[in-house]
Amino acid sequence: MSMGEILEILPYDPAWPNAFAVERDRIAAALGDLAVRIDHNGSTSVPGLAAKPIIDIQISVRDLQPIEAYAALLGALDYVHVPHADDSFAPFFHRPSHWPHSHHLHVVQAGGAEERRTLAFRDYLREHPHVAREYEGLKRGLAPLYSAASFESRQAYADAKTEFITRITTRAFSRGLPKGV
Numbered sequence: 001m002s003m004g005e006i007l008e009i010l011p012y013d014p015a016w017p018n019a020f021a022v023e024r025d026r027i028a029a030a031l032g033d034l035a036v037r038i039d040h041n042g043s044t045s046v047p048g049l050a051a052k053p054i055i056d057i058q059i060s061v062r063d064l065q066p067i068e069a070y071a072a073l074l075g076a077l078d079y080v081h082v083p084h085a086d087d088s089f090a091p092f093f094h095r096p097s098h099w100p101h102s103h104h105l106h107v108v109q110a111g112g113a114e115e116r117r118t119l120a121f122r123d124y125l126r127e128h129p130h131v132a133r134e135y136e137g138l139k140r141g142l143a144p145l146y147s148a149a150s151f152e153s154r155q156a157y158a159d160a161k162t163e164f165i166t167r168i169t170t171r172a173f174s175r176g177l178p179k180g181v
Contacts, residue, residue: 007143007157009050016044019055023103027059030073036060036110041118046125049132050140055103058118060110067091070107079105090114099148119178121169131168138164
C-alpha cells in the first residue's frame, strides 16, 4: 500500500486537545442551542494514547431527526454527512470531503445510550493508562491490515476493534462511568 492508503497510528500529540477546543467553538457557534453538549472523544481525547490524527467529536442533540436540522449548519463548516444505517442513532460527518480527514463528527441523542457508551469508554481509558496501552497495541496491530483508501476498509478496521471496545465499555459502566451524563 502507498502512504496515502495506510491507516496511520501516530504518537499522542499534545496539540490535539487544543485542536478539539478550536473546532468545538466553531461548531457551538454554528449550532447554538441545537448542541446540548460537544465532547472530545476517540483516541485523540485520551492523553498519551497513539491515534489516527483525526479529531473525533461527539455532538449531543435533543433530537436526532430530522438530520437536516443540523446537517446544513455543519455543511456550512465544510462537514460532509455520510448516509449510513447508523443514522438512526449516530449520524456521521467528516471534514474535509476527501481522505485524509482531519475531523470526524458523531451526532448522538443527549442522554441516550450512544452518548453514554462513547463517553464511558473514553473516561475508562483516561482513568486506566494500562488499558489505553492495550488498546493502542490492538490498533497498531490492526492498522497495517486495512487500507485508508476506502470507507469500507476504514469501517472494517473500526469493526475489528468492537470486541475490545464492548468489553471495556461494559467494565466502565460497572464502575459508574461516565460521570455527569
